[in-house]
Amino acid sequence: xxxxxxxxxxxxxxLLFAALRVITARNPVHAVLYLVFTFFNTAALWLLLGAEFxxxxxxxxxxxxxxxxxxxxxxxxxxxxxxxRQGFWSYLPFGATIGLLMVAEMALVLSSEYFSTASFPDxxxxxxxxxxKELGRLIFTDYVYPFELASVILLVAIIAAVMLTLRxxxxxKHLDPSKQIAVKASxxxxxxxxxxxxxxxxxxxxEVLT
Amino acid sequence: MLQxxxxxxxxxxxxxxxxxxxxxxxxxxxxxxxxxxxxxALIGPLTQLTLVGCAVLTYLTMDTQTVLTFSNMFVDxxxxxxxxxxxxxxxxxxxxxxxxxxxxxNLEKPEFYLLVLFATLGMMVMISASHLITVYLGLELxxxxxxxLVAIDRDSSRATEAAMKYFILGALASGLLLYGxxxxxxxxxxxxxxxxxxxxxxxxxxxxLMIFGLVFLVAGIGFKLGAVPFHMWIPDVYxxxxxxxxxxxxxxxxxxxxxxxxxxxxxxxxDLAGHWQAMFMxxxxxxxxxxxxxxxxxxxxxxxxxxxxxxHMGFLLLALMSGVVGDDKHFALNAYSVAMYxxxxxxxxxxxxxxxxxxLSRAGHEAENLDDFKGLNKRSPWFAAMMMxxxxxxxxxxxxxxxxxxxSVLLAAxxxxxxxxxxxxxxxxxxxxxxxxxxxxxxxxxxxxxxxPIEARLDMRVLLSANGIGVALFxxxxxxxxxxxxxxxxxxx
Numbered sequence: 001x002x003x004x005x006x007x008x009x010x011x012x013x014x015l016l017f018a019a020l021r022v023i024t025a026r027n028p029v030h031a032v033l034y035l036v037f038t039f040f041n042t043a044a045l046w047l048l049l050g051a052e053f054x055x056x057x058x059x060x061x062x063x064x065x066x067x068x069x070x071x072x073x074x075x076x077x078x079x080x081x082x083x084x085r086q087g088f089w090s091y092l093p094f095g096a097t098i099g100l101l102m103v104a105e106m107a108l109v110l111s112s113e114y115f116s117t118a119s120f121p122d123x124x125x126x127x128x129x130x131x132x133k134e135l136g137r138l139i140f141t142d143y144v145y146p147f148e149l150a151s152v153i154l155l156v157a158i159i160a161a162v163m164l165t166l167r168x169x170x171x172x173k174h175l176d177p178s179k180q181i182a183v184k185a186s187x188x189x190x191x192x193x194x195x196x197x198x199x200x201x202x203x204x205x206x207e208v209l210t
Numbered sequence: 211m212l213q214x215x216x217x218x219x220x221x222x223x224x225x226x227x228x229x230x231x232x233x234x235x236x237x238x239x240x241x242x243x244x245x246x247x248x249x250x251a252l253i254g255p256l257t258q259l260t261l262v263g264c265a266v267l268t269y270l271t272m273d274t275q276t277v278l279t280f281s282n283m284f285v286d287x288x289x290x291x292x293x294x295x296x297x298x299x300x301x302x303x304x305x306x307x308x309x310x311x312x313x314x315x316n317l318e319k320p321e322f323y324l325l326v327l328f329a330t331l332g333m334m335v336m337i338s339a340s341h342l343i344t345v346y347l348g349l350e351l352x353x354x355x356x357x358x359l360v361a362i363d364r365d366s367s368r369a370t371e372a373a374m375k376y377f378i379l380g381a382l383a384s385g386l387l388l389y390g391x392x393x394x395x396x397x398x399x400x401x402x403x404x405x406x407x408x409x410x411x412x413x414x415x416x417x418x419l420m421i422f423g424l425v426f427l428v429a430g431i432g433f434k435l436g437a438v439p440f441h442m443w444i445p446d447v448y449x450x451x452x453x454x455x456x457x458x459x460x461x462x463x464x465x466x467x468x469x470x471x472x473x474x475x476x477x478x479x480x481d482l483a484g485h486w487q488a489m490f491m492x493x494x495x496x497x498x499x500x501x502x503x504x505x506x507x508x509x510x511x512x513x514x515x516x517x518x519x520x521x522h523m524g525f526l527l528l529a530l531m532s533g534v535v536g537d538d539k540h541f542a543l544n545a546y547s548v549a550m551y552x553x554x555x556x557x558x559x560x561x562x563x564x565x566x567x568x569x570l571s572r573a574g575h576e577a578e579n580l581d582d583f584k585g586l587n588k589r590s591p592w593f594a595a596m597m598m599x600x601x602x603x604x605x606x607x608x609x610x611x612x613x614x615x616x617x618s619v620l621l622a623a624x625x626x627x628x629x630x631x632x633x634x635x636x637x638x639x640x641x642x643x644x645x646x647x648x649x650x651x652x653x654x655x656x657x658x659x660x661x662x663p664i665e666a667r668l669d670m671r672v673l674l675s676a677n678g679i680g681v682a683l684f685x686x687x688x689x690x691x692x693x694x695x696x697x698x699x700x701x702x703x
Contacts, residue, residue, distance in 0.1 A: 141215045145223075145280035149335060149347040152230065153354060156328045159237070160358030163321040 008048055015041035028074045036067050053132040219279045222286030225267040225294065226334050232260040233327040240320030250320070257323040258305055261330065265298035274701040278340060282402050285340035289472070289702035292694070293337045293465050300462040300557050301330050306673050307565045308454030310666060314573040317362055317452065325362075326458065329355035333466035339473055342391045342401040349387070349434070352466060353380050356459055360451040372450025379433070379443045387430025393423025394479075403478040410481045421485055427474060428489045434467040435523045438496035445504075448516030453571060453578065456512055457564035460519060461557045468553045471530065476546060476703075483534040490531040491631070497524030498635055502642035512578045514645060515563055518604060521642055522556050528635060529619040532626035541626055543703065547695040548618045554691065555603075555615035555684070562600040562677040569593060569666050569674060577660070583649055585658025593664065594653045596678035603681045605646035606639050610685035618692070 018037040025031040039062050046055040139147050220227060236256055243250040268291050276287040305326065312318040332351030339345040357380065361373035395401055397419035398409035409415045433440040448456050475486050501521025508514035529549035533542040570577030570586075577583070587594040603610035606617075616639065623632045684691055 142281040143343075144218070145283050146341075146343045146347055149344065149351065152328065152331065153347065153351050155237075156325065156351060156354050156358070159321055159324055159328075160354065163319070163325075163358060164361055164364055 004048060008045065011041045011044045011048070015045070028079050029071065032067060032071050032074050035070075036063055039063050039067065051131060053135055056132075218281065219277070221271065222277045222279050223284055223338075224271055225264045226331060226338070228267055229260060229264050229327065229331050229334065232256075232263070233324060233331065236260070236320070236327065237324055240324065243320055253320045253323050254305070254309065254318070257327060258302060260327065261298050261302045261305075264330075265295055265302075268294045268298070276702060278404075282404065283341040283344045284338050286338060287702040288698045290338045290469070292698045293469050294334055296554055296557065297330065297333055297337070297462050297465050300465070300561060301326065301458075303561050303565075303673060303677065304454065304458045304461060306669055307457060307561070307568050310670065311452075311454055311568050311571055315363070315452075319362070322359070322362060325355040325359050329359070329458070330462070333462060336466040337469040339470070340403050340477075342395065342403070342406075342474075345403075345470055345473065346384070346388060346391065348466075349470065350384060352463060353384065356455075356463070359455045359458065360447065362455070363452050366452075368450045369452055372447045375450075376443055376447045383430050383433035383440065386426045386433070390423045390426025390428075390430060393419055393426065397423060403473055406478045407480060410479070420479075420482060424479060424482055424485055425489070427479075428486055428493075431467070431471050431474065432493055434470065435464070435526065436520055437493040437523045437527055438500045438520060439493075441497065441500070441520045444520055445513050445516040448519070449510055449513040449578075453512065453564060453567050453576070457561065457568065460515070460560045460564060464523075464553055464557060464560075468526070468550065472546065475530075476533070476542075480534075480539075484536075487531040487534065490527045491628075494524045494527035494531060495631070495634065497521060497527065498638045499524075502638045505642065505645045508645070509580050510578055511567060511580055511583070511649075512564075514580070515560070518642070518645075519560070521638070522552075522604075525616060525619050525635065526552050526556070528623055528628075528631070532619075532622040532628065535626045541622070543696065543699055545622045545626070546703075547692065547699045548615075548622045550695040550699065551688075551692050552615040552619055554695070555611045558677065558681055558684070559600055559603050559612055562596070562674065562681060563604065565670075565674050565677060566593065566597045566600065569664060569670065570660075572662065572665055575660075575662075580649065580652060581659055584652045584656040584660075586653040588658050589661065590664050592675070596674060597653060598650050599678045599681050601646040601649050603685065605643040607643070608685075609682070611681045611688065611691075612685070614685060614688035614692075618688075 015038055018034045018041060021034040022031050022038060025034055039058055043055040043058045043063075046052075046058065236253060239249060239256070240253055243253065271286070272288065272291040272295075274288055276285060278285050305323075309318065312322060329352050332348050332353075332355060335344060335348030335351060337348075339348055357373055357377045360376055361370055363369045391401075394406060397417075398406045398415045400406060400409060406415075410420065429440060433443075436444040448460065451459065475483075479486065497520050501517050501519070501524060505514050505517035505521070508517060526549055529545055529552055532548075533539075533545040535541060567577055570582055583597070586597065599610060603612035606613050606615075620632050620635060623635075
């Protein structure tokens with residue numbers, strides 16, 4: 001058995017164990033951490049297959065961003081795990097049926113002739129070509145038009161999101177730094193010219209004196 | 211590594227590139243609208259100018275040659291150029307009609323113009339797509355802009371509900387379309403529309419899988435056109451959306467959906483015509499029946515026009531399914547040019563009739579109920595006549611453009627041997643004539659409920675009148691437009 005095969009079995013075993021722990025862990029934070037672990041092992045499997053771009057993307061996008069966000073959400077929420085576990089045995093037959101159905105469907109699809117890898121010509125990429133580089137080359141040459149269109153779609157999504165959610169509130173006490181910097185003495189201090197007050201002479205009530 | 215790369219020829223895509231650059235420039239400019247009123251006032255005219263510039267560029271680069279660029283993902287042919295020109299005219303008209311309505315409701319924001327421009331770009335991409343990826347991306351660009359536009363009046367719960375329905379059902383339809391595309395990719399091994407046609411021709415494609423994918427494609431197309439049984443969104447979105455958005459959704463995207471149908475089914479899957487025509491037949495029959503029957507019960511004009519859209523799309527499908535009889539393909543050119551004529555005529559009528567609702571609406575008043583049209587003749591005989599033209603044309607009464615559109619569709623269907631279907635369509639058109647004629651009766655024979663004078667700017671009055679006269683003139687001289695449609699298709703098929 002060569003090293004690659006041994007590594008494959010090692011990563012797969014850890015992957016399966018971690019995936020199982022995701023659904024069995026009592027503490028939701030542990031479950032999320034196990035999910036991170038699962039993603040790491042999946043990325044390692046992809047690396048073994050020579051798909052280093054997918055592996056790096058999985059770690060950067062899922063582990064680095066999505067799961068960290070998820071972890072924060074889980075920590076913020078007050079999840080009562082015992083209540084979630086109630087009725088596990090009564091739901092099991094239904095869940096198991098659906099699970100088995102999905103496995104059967106997947107097996108049917110994967111074993112049929114339409115979806116076998118043999119029906120597609122494979123494009124052998126030599127080990128010297130980095131597939132990140134190859135992907136970059138394709139995106140900016142052959143697929144530049146759909147790539148640009150996808151970026152326009154994202155731009156529309158930004159415009160739409162800002163338009164639908166941004167409300168200019170007038171009651172917030174936010175500060176505008178540019179206004180603060182551009183302030184002049186005359187904006188803050190007002191010098192008022194007033195006539196000098198007259199000495200108090202005839203204000204005393206005369207009746208008292210007399 | 212890049213030595214063997216040839217930069218794509220950008221000239222065929224010049225109108226799209228111009229539109230995108232201008233949209234980005236307007237986006238930057240709109241960041242400064244709060245500084246001066248001048249910039250805020252500039253955005254609308256600049257958008258109009260962009261569309262005009264785009265139309266001029268399309269016209270100048272128009273020729274009879276078919277050019278593929280961007281590694282065969284973009285096609286520039288006469289069909290695309292012709293549809294783009296009509297698209298520009300339609301979107302410009304939408305902008306002119308909706309300006310007053312939006313201004314008095316405080317909705318005339320820069321985002322409105324930007325999203326309209328991006329939606330137009332999406333439609334242009336769909337029209338010029340020759341690759342399944344570009345078809346899908348164009349469709350998403352269009353749909354995403356439209357969802358946001360429907361929700362632009364975010365404090366109105368009715369508009370938000372309509373946007374939500376549109377978004378969820380639209381996402382579902384995009385998913386169906388994408389699933390169908392993936393099946394077709396699996397069967398043929400290519401995403402290029404030309405390549406798919408070739409693979410089917412060489413019998414390299416798995417036919418069972420092709421038909422499986424085709425079902426999903428047709429479902430996606432049916433949703434975008436709004437044909438029964440994929441019509442659920444039309445009445446709710448048409449009624450709930452602010453009227454300018456209904457005007458936009460009801461007009462220009464039908465051109466793009468027509469182009470998408472033509473590109474996918476006629477250019478790509480023509481050899482499977484027998485199969486998709488059978489699906490279209492069911493959809494056409496159901497659309498014509500349900501659209502006309504349900505419209506009778508409506509009191510809201512926008513909802514009524516929504517149901518009438520469904521029946522019109524049934525007629526469009528009737529034309530598209532008359533192209534191939536058995537293995538005989540020589541009806542195809544006639545059938546598809548008739549379908550194109552129908553779409554162009556429908557866009558003209560739809561612009562006019564929603565334009566009339568916008569004309570009668572004013573601050574705090576939506577003229578969207580049938581009662582608002584009561585006694586219009588007393589308030590403005592000229593615009594009552596215009597509305598009469600649109601309604602008569604939609605009903606398919608002779609000497610308006612809608613009559614010739616319906617008539618030529620029925621002729622094409624008779625040629626293809628669907629006589630019983632034609633009789634069915636005529637009977638339901640007669641039933642449908644009731645609700646169009648009811649509007650005319652309300653305008654001419656009922657006393658007005660709403661007596662406020664019509665306040666609209668001169669440009670809108672002129673354009674709406676031109677629209678009405680156009681519907682009448684194209685009806686009197688239908689051959690010009692028909693010859694144009696046929697010539698366009700001869701050069702691009």
